[in-house]
Amino acid sequence: MRLDIAVLGGDGIGPEVVAQSLKCLRSVEETFGHTFKFKKALIGAEAMDKKGSPLPDETLKICKNSDAILFGAIGMPQYDGNPDSKIWPEQGLLKLRKELDLFANIRPVKVFPALIRQSPLNKKVIQHTDLVIYRELSGGIYYGNKSMDSGTNIATDTCSYSEDEISRITHLAFKAAKNRRKKVTLVDKANVLETSRLWRRVVKSISKSYPDIELETLFIDNAAVQMILNPSQFDVILTDNMFGDILSDQGSVTAGSIGLLPSASVGTEYAMFEPIHGSYPDAKDKNIANPVAAILSAGMLLQHFKLNEEADALVAAVLKSFSKKIVTPDIMGSSKYGTDYVGDFIADNIM
């Protein structure tokens, strides 16, 4: 198979972890006889510095002309810590998601047996965790009208959802549940928000066409607790943009490190693959960032194109790195292995 892949390293540790994904995809290419063409493009703070925009037109064009996008991370404290600046790096990512209509952000959370001791949580509590979050990614309060009235000093954000926006991701979530443990948990705040009440109505009505799937609803405040106390109760979690952001980061506590969790952002035309972790500027260029989340995101890219054998080989190589303890210090404090070394090890073991 030939795939054109746009590569957007972004800010902080983004470029160095994505470099490891590329090594792994190169290894898949050789082992399985595919052709992957990589095209790098600027986004985020670097794009602001070099092109004056966090999402230059050229980058968007490269993404639109590719079969898939590998994304690193975004955000630099000198920009997002300053509420007076008019543009900031994250706007590049938000605009990209919107332009490509990437409406579903799929975030699996699994506990790897070899790493179970890394989680600060009870082994008993987490050992059977295997859930996937379907986070709506192109609507909600992230994209509603915003305003800052300098006369009244009132700032406003608007959260809107249409039935169609809810409907399309709901179908994806129920279809995913069919091939899993057949349970969907809708997380919302329907006791307060009008948008949540529309989510409940739409999801309940759609659930009737999936009679073999159990639907459960949970308020976000309770869900945030359950995610820690008893994450194995979940199969598919369906939720809006903001709640999905919070819940999926929390999932990293269960997994043992935020450096482990991959994600896929999909729409009808495009698909982007990115680790859920942020840009961690403090770790930049120190060769300590965990590349596994980025590498597993490349694995989700392979799955997306039905290259399942290839994806399995990549995951097997990751598991081997865990069992051989070839891991970065976030996983094992005493580990001396760097980002590069772990990336090489995993790439070399894809077979």
Next chain:
Amino acid sequence: MRLDIAVLGGDGIGPEVVAQSLKCLRSVEETFGHTFKFKKALIGAEAMDKKGSPLPDETLKICKNSDAILFGAIGMPQYDGNPDSKIWPEQGLLKLRKELDLFANIRPVKVFPALIRQSPLNKKVIQHTDLVIYRELSGGIYYGNKSMDSGTNIATDTCSYSEDEISRITHLAFKAAKNRRKKVTLVDKANVLETSRLWRRVVKSISKSYPDIELETLFIDNAAVQMILNPSQFDVILTDNMFGDILSDQGSVTAGSIGLLPSASVGTEYAMFEPIHGSYPDAKDKNIANPVAAILSAGMLLQHFKLNEEADALVAAVLKSFSKKIVTPDIMGSSKYGTDYVGDFIADNIM
């Protein structure tokens, strides 16, 4: 001292846990020679059934004529599970907070040494946790314009904050930090939300008048992780209505049970005291609900009126119940002690 206290048990386990607070306040009354007048009033589902409104006028009047309010819990699944109903119990609580202008919800999270083993988290991680959340309670997305357009099928919630709304709770938070470990952490999503950016601007500017207090900012997704991984890093957390709702429930994981955490909701004229837990309808009338959060809320009421010796005596009685293992089953699975028994024990030991 004479205090008129409105008592709003509310839904689910609310009335039975508040009944235990009343026992404790009666005991304080006798031991220390005060006069507490209690006046019960309806709110939530029961008020809807009996008076057609989740906050009857009479209840509001009783609250306004009292020195303080003891509140239980609110919410019944037959109402809030139904997105088609036009009124639901929670509206009673939201309206009450607004009418009384209770703008600051103060939620302390402490780990009790006697209960440290109850937390699913690492002892090392949590043992020094002693933080307090200042959650803005009368603004934000809870109170902004809401709409549901049945033509377009678009639902909308609006999140607004004015400089004044942010300013008044910020001053409370910084003042609290002065008497504590001198650190305020502002939790927001300033890389996405306009309201968060206003919060940052206002809080940063106010922080200049508190030069001995350190100000730190954290995005909500990261804060939700830090709350579990390293809660002892926090002293005072300052945040908006929605983020405060989520973060404070998460704090209960650290404490070991959501049945332990009290709160005070204060404004310039009124003050209300309520456990942070919900109405848990499944536990209603089973004599298994943990009364400690409600009892400690009564303790915060005493502190509010500078009855510090009295509050200390109440807290000492609670600690005694822990060390004697007179606790409900949420704390110790094998415990045979009921809500009533634990309430009696604590009340009897206030001396």
